[in-house]
Amino acid sequence: MxxxxxxxxxxxxxxxxxxxxxxxxxxxxxxxxxxxxxxxxxxxxxxxxxxxxxxxxxxxxxxxxxxxxRLLPASVINQVSKAKAAELEDQQGFKPGRKQMREIKEQVADELLPRAxxxxxxxxxxxxxxxxxxxxxxxxxxxxxxxxxxxxxxxxxxxxxxLRVIQSPLAAMTSWLSSDEAPIGFTIDQDTELRSCGMDKSAVRYVSHTLDADDMGRHIAAGKQCTRLALTWADKITFVLTESLAIKRVTALDVIKENSDSKMQDDCERFDSDFVLMTGELSRMLADIVDALGGEASA
Structure with missing residues (x-):
């Protein structure tokens, strides 16, 4: 896991x-x-x-x-309510008003909810x-x-x-792209997003594309900042770092998978082994990310 x-x-x-x-x-x-x-x-x-x-x-x-x-789509409530409203119209000789329709819908929702x-x-x-x-x-x-x-x-x-760090991910990622140099222990991958902080809010996104240093420099010189950047840590884990310091799309590379004991037949043992392996690697990765962002900020 x-x-x-x-x-x-x-x-x-x-x-x-x-x-x-x-x-x-x-x-x-x-x-x-x-x-x-x-x-x-x-x-x-x-x-x-x-x-x-x-x-x-x-x-x-x-x-x-x-x-x-419980999933109870509005379309289902409306469909059943429409049928009940038609029955009521036949009984009373006129169409139900807004208040009556609201009451019908509430009644239908109450009837359908336990079966949703x-x-x-x-x-x-x-x-x-x-x-x-x-x-x-x-x-x-x-x-x-x-x-x-x-x-x-x-x-x-x-x-x-x-979690609070000294250097914002936005500034750090922009600096890494500008210098074409990742922090120690990391490599820059092929996905990124740069966004303008001006009124136009223009953005450019690279997906599975070589991040050319000259291209990145031109975007940054034009006022864009890096809001998302794909990185690899220690040749073990790939992920995407965001401007809010969230980490997305975490993927363990083959070097880690090879270290897991695939011969284990017991599901409980395999679960625990994977958990130990994951927490050990992620603990070290998080510490290195904090270091790459200037360290942890004091309260």
């Missing part, structure tokens, strides 16, 4: 709460499927079937937020209490906020903070 999109937060180094203590706190927010008239249900579920809400290996913790939503199809999605949360990382596998900050809100409701005085 590998996290694909990293929203990164900070915990105090050597965070003292144990997995057992955290598990106890999360029990009050355990996931329960939608029942009755629930449109959505959200809570923490075991990362591994039959396990605790906090799965831990070598001091690294893994959580899973489960969100279930429910879909689930899961968001992984990795906690590294040794190095003080809390990472949420989400492509958008809004989903990460949902996780944090539930954690803050579950754990009293949960000491999570945003």
């Amino acid at each position: 590998w996290l694909k999109n990293l929203q990164i937060y900070r915990l105090p180094a050597n965070y003292a709460m144990t997995a057992a203590q955290l598990n106890e706190c999360l029990l009050s927010r355990a996931f329960v499927p939608c029942t009755g008239m629930d449109v959505q249900s959200q809570g923490f579920a075991p990362p591994r079937d039959g396990g605790d809400l906090v799965h831990t290996v070598n001091g690294q913790m893994l959580l899973k937020l489960c969100t279930e939503k 199809f429910a879909v689930q999605n899961h968001t992984a949360v990795w906690i590294d209490p040794v190095n003080g990382w809390l990472v949420i596998d989400s492509a958008t900050p809004s989903k990460a906020d949902d996780v944090l809100k539930l954690l803050l409701k579950s754990v009293d005085q949960f000491p999570v903070t945003s």
Whole structure:
């Protein structure tokens, strides 16, 4: 298992709460499927079937937020409401008015909701209490906020903070492209986006394209700044760094996959082995990214 999109937060180094203590706190927010008239249900579920809400290996913790939503499209409500309105018109001899139509739609929604199809999605949360990382596998900050809100409701005085660095990713990535030189331990790949900070908001995007230094220089001289940049770390992991310090499209390269024990037949052992391998590499990668951005900013 590998996290694909990293929203990164900070915990105090050597965070003292144990997995057992955290598990106890999360029990009050355990996931329960939608029942009755629930449109959505959200809570923490075991990362591994039959396990605790906090799965831990070598001091690294893994959580899973489960969100279930009932799908009740407006088109379905409108279709059924239209049929009911036609029946009512035959009974009363005139078309239902706005208020009556609103009441019909509300009644139809109440009738259909318990039978609506429910879909689930899961968001992984990795906690590294040794190095003080809390990472949420989400492509958008809004989903990460949902996780944090539930954690803050579950754990009293949960000491999570945003990651702050000395040099902004926007300035750093623009500098790397301008000089055609990546920070130590990294290489620049073939995807990037440069965007103007002027009124026109013009942008140019390169996808699987050689990033020519002269081209990059012209765009930067014209006032554009780098908002996304694909990088490879230590010839092991590729990713895209964004201006908001989110890391997207994380992919482990073959050199890491070859180190995993593919001969293991037990799913639980394989899961734990992959988790240990992933957390070890990502912990080092995150530290190097912070260093490349000038270090961590003091509060």
